[in-house]
Amino acid sequence: MYIQYVGFNVAASSRIYNFDVIDTREAREFTVEVQSEAFHPAGLKHQDGPGVCFARLKLELEGETQESRAEAHLSLGEGDIQEYSEQHYPRKPQYTKHHRTSPYRADRIVLLTSSRMTGVSQRG
DSSP: EEEEEEEEEOOOEEEEEEEEEEOOSSSEEEEEEEEEBBBBBTTTTTTHHHHHHHHHHHHHHHHHSSSOOOSSEEEOOOHHHHHHHHHHHHHOOOOOOHHOOOHHOOOOOHHHHHHHHHHHHHOO
16 A cells, blocks of 8 residues: 655645555545644644644554445544654653752762862872
């Protein structure tokens, strides 16, 4: 099976991404709709649109059977967006104050300072 992204259309409150799916038996056309509100600074980037829609379509196609075929028009839900974001933009670990200042570093700095001071006073 081959999935090809062929472009998108802008509707009043959404973007509709178009895909052709070519299989050994047939060629089919699919659309995946994303609400415009999903594209905001803390959400999806516009360049993520084709990728997140591709992932949604691929998941739908992998789950189809002869009795239950994938629908030609799909919509992207909040869960799809969240899953895509977590996979492609993992959150950076949050460091606490404890992690920023290691007691070993502070001890090492004090020891170096003490040894330098001792060394200076011994030379003098």
